[in-house]
Amino acid sequence: MLRVKEGDLSKMGLLYERHNRDLFGYFYRLTNNATRSEDLVQKVFYRLLKYRHTYRGEGKFVYWMYSIAKNTWLDLLKKKRIIDYRDDASSYEEFPNPEKNAEDLLIATERKNLLKTALQQISPEKREAIVLSKFQGLKYQEIAQLSNCTENAIKSRVQRGLLELKDIMLKLESR
Structure with a gap:
């Protein structure tokens, strides 16, 4: 992430490869909706890129990533108030x-x-x-x-x- 912060945006793909499944699992367990989980993962990586200048490199990267993931999920909850949960685990089973x-x-x-x-x-x-x-x-x-x-x-x-x-x-x- 430090390289992405410095301007090497090609490393963003590597971060995605390493962490997208974990984030998907996190969101899927929160929403029970595969499509919504995929969308939330994409939003997290968009925010990682958008707010890369705020990354300080203190502690593990995943803590910063999960704080952004949590805020992304909370934003969705605030926006929707109540999420319509469905049983769609086809892409996660x-x-x-x-x-x-x-x-x-x-x-x-x-x-x-x-x-x-x-x-x-x-x-x-x-x-x-x-x-x-x-x-x-x-x-x-x-x-x-x-x-x-x-x-x-x-x-x-x-x-x-x-x-x-x-x-x-x-x-x-x-x-």
Whole structure:
């Protein structure tokens, strides 16, 4: 990113190759919409280019990238108020593992779908904290910096969110 900041825009393609799938996964878990996630990834890379002059090179690049991603998502939430979530995972689904039998694959798919549904039923703050910590692998301290709050607040959001997810999934499974 420092090279992009200095004017070597050809390095932007390399950044895209390295980080677009992670960003897509982040947005997909937040929106449950592949098309919207792809659009948000494009907006993030546009903003990375537009605001490259603000990059200081302190800390890891991904922290700066996720702060821009978070702001992009929040801008969408403010603009739309309520996002219409759909189940469109066609461009994000994994290929089945041939070593698993059909029953295991069916159970795993059902659990994954339940998790997607349950994630959409918790608050955006808790959802984002869970996605960043459990799916994107960021530490609580890093998420706290991105969210402009304390590490304890993030721990609380994750813990409460996971408890809500558990309750929601139990309700969904009992249907």
